[in-house]
Amino acid sequence: MRQSQTPNAVVMIRPHHFVSNPQTMHDNAYQVAAESQNSCIKAYQEVTGVAKLLTDAGVIVHLFEDETKLTPDSVFPNNWFSTHGDGQLLTYPMYAPNRRAERRNDIIEFLKQHYRVSKLTDFSDLTRNNLFLEGTGSMVMDHYHKTAYAVESKRTCAKLVAKVCKQLGYQAHIFKAIDEQGMAVYHTNVLMCVASNFVMIGLDMVPKEQQASLLERFAQHKKEVIVLSNSQIAQFCGNAIELKGKHGRVLALSHTACDALTMEQKNIIESSARLLPMSIPTLESAGGSIRCMLAGVHLQNI
Numbered sequence: 001m002r003q004s005q006t007p008n009a010v011v012m013i014r015p016h017h018f019v020s021n022p023q024t025m026h027d028n029a030y031q032v033a034a035e036s037q038n039s040c041i042k043a044y045q046e047v048t049g050v051a052k053l054l055t056d057a058g059v060i061v062h063l064f065e066d067e068t069k070l071t072p073d074s075v076f077p078n079n080w081f082s083t084h085g086d087g088q089l090l091t092y093p094m095y096a097p098n099r100r101a102e103r104r105n106d107i108i109e110f111l112k113q114h115y116r117v118s119k120l121t122d123f124s125d126l127t128r129n130n131l132f133l134e135g136t137g138s139m140v141m142d143h144y145h146k147t148a149y150a151v152e153s154k155r156t157c158a159k160l161v162a163k164v165c166k167q168l169g170y171q172a173h174i175f176k177a178i179d180e181q182g183m184a185v186y187h188t189n190v191l192m193c194v195a196s197n198f199v200m201i202g203l204d205m206v207p208k209e210q211q212a213s214l215l216e217r218f219a220q221h222k223k224e225v226i227v228l229s230n231s232q233i234a235q236f237c238g239n240a241i242e243l244k245g246k247h248g249r250v251l252a253l254s255h256t257a258c259d260a261l262t263m264e265q266k267n268i269i270e271s272s273a274r275l276l277p278m279s280i281p282t283l284e285s286a287g288g289s290i291r292c293m294l295a296g297v298h299l300q301n302i
Contacts, residue, residue, distance in 0.1 A: 003085035018043030058246025087118030115299035236289035
């Protein structure tokens with residue numbers, strides 16, 4: 001049985017001491033410094049607002065608190081674990097040392113108690129070998145067609161992508177992507193979003209010799225391609241996720257991203273999913289957006 005692309009539940013983390021992580025600043029071109037009591041309050045409120053809008057749309061939100069000061073990027077849980085329709089739960093090796101503490105056994109136990117987890121695989125110890133792979137930040141999954149797209153970078157080891165894909169029974173499609181400063185795009189989910197009927201991608205960031213194979217695969221999977229400009233990528237247009245709500249599919253994205261889309265692009269999206277924009281300007285200062293905040297739950301209910 002094919003796995004659905006679109007989960008109806010997500011895990012979110014609400015930070016009490018938000019700060020833009022200094023350990024990730026050097027390779028995240030979309031990150032700016034943000035550290036103040038006001039930022040902490042705003043980040044807390046933004047997560048609360050996102051959780052409410054998703055719940056109102058009929059998406060199940062499992063909201064956990066982070067009251068520590070040790071994990072500044074905990075608001076982005078999709079990097080340290082992923083779940084899959086066959087019951088697998090995987091945890092990943094994180095590049096920044098202070099992100100490795102984000103793994104939480106209480107979240108793993110919660111998922112095991114409420115969903116069918118048949119296999120738990122922990123890759124996090126591979127940091128000892130300087131191997132890194134940051135979950136569905138590093139890999140954008142087409143679950144229905146069992147394909148993982150990954151931009152090779154400091155945070156995304158191609159060999160490890162291949163290893164994870166072999167375990168999941170997925171095909172790995174690894175490519176390069178460079179921003180306007182000549183820096184490798186730090187996470188694939190900044191560059192692209194795969195939904196049920198369409199894909200959004202910053203194609204200009206991909207070397208021309210690698211674009212054709214991507215477009216060929218999208219065509220094979222019958223995905224309509226929405227090409228995003230570099231400026232749209234900088235506004236987090238690629239950092240979106242399709243979810244299943246009470247009235248069908250929604251595309252969760254930030255107001256920043258939604259405002260940067262053209263009317264033509266919005267019309268393509270809304271032919272299959274309702275746009276659900278949310279305001280998170282403080283959180284976006286940390287270099288991620290809505291997709292990074294939502295760890296999709298693809299497991300089956302008990």
